[in-house]
Amino acid sequence: MRTHKKREMTMHRLLTTADIGKLVRKERRRQGATQAELAGMSNVGITFISQLENGKETAEIGKVINVLMTLGVDLYAEERDA
Numbered sequence: 001m002r003t004h005k006k007r008e009m010t011m012h013r014l015l016t017t018a019d020i021g022k023l024v025r026k027e028r029r030r031q032g033a034t035q036a037e038l039a040g041m042s043n044v045g046i047t048f049i050s051q052l053e054n055g056k057e058t059a060e061i062g063k064v065i066n067v068l069m070t071l072g073v074d075l076y077a078e079e080r081d082a
Contacts (some may be wrong), residue, residue, distance in 0.1 A: 018055030020064065025053040027071045042070040 014020050028038050028049075035049045042049075044063050052059050052067060068075055 016055065017057045017059065021053045021055040023073065024049075024067060024071065027073055028053075031071065038067065038070065042067045 014023065028035070033041075035053070036046050039046045039049045042063075044067065048059070048063060049067065052064060065075060
């Protein structure tokens with residue numbers, strides 16, 4: 001993966017697994033990595049990356065967080081009023 005200058009923080013509202021997958025694909029491509037490269041750096045399989053990018057609803061959350069961390073993407077949760 002290429003090294004890039006620090007970017008300004010951009011927030012994304014993620015409502016579905018497809019939203020997470022789109023973000024992962026966009027960031028992976030922005031960094032110039034292949035699915036195989038990202039899989040290797042994240043210690044997951046290429047199939048997992050492919051399924052994640054395609055919005056698989058049953059993707060293991062621990063692996064998803066690991067992929068996001070590898071890409072330098074922080075995950076936040078905001079509580080809503082009841």
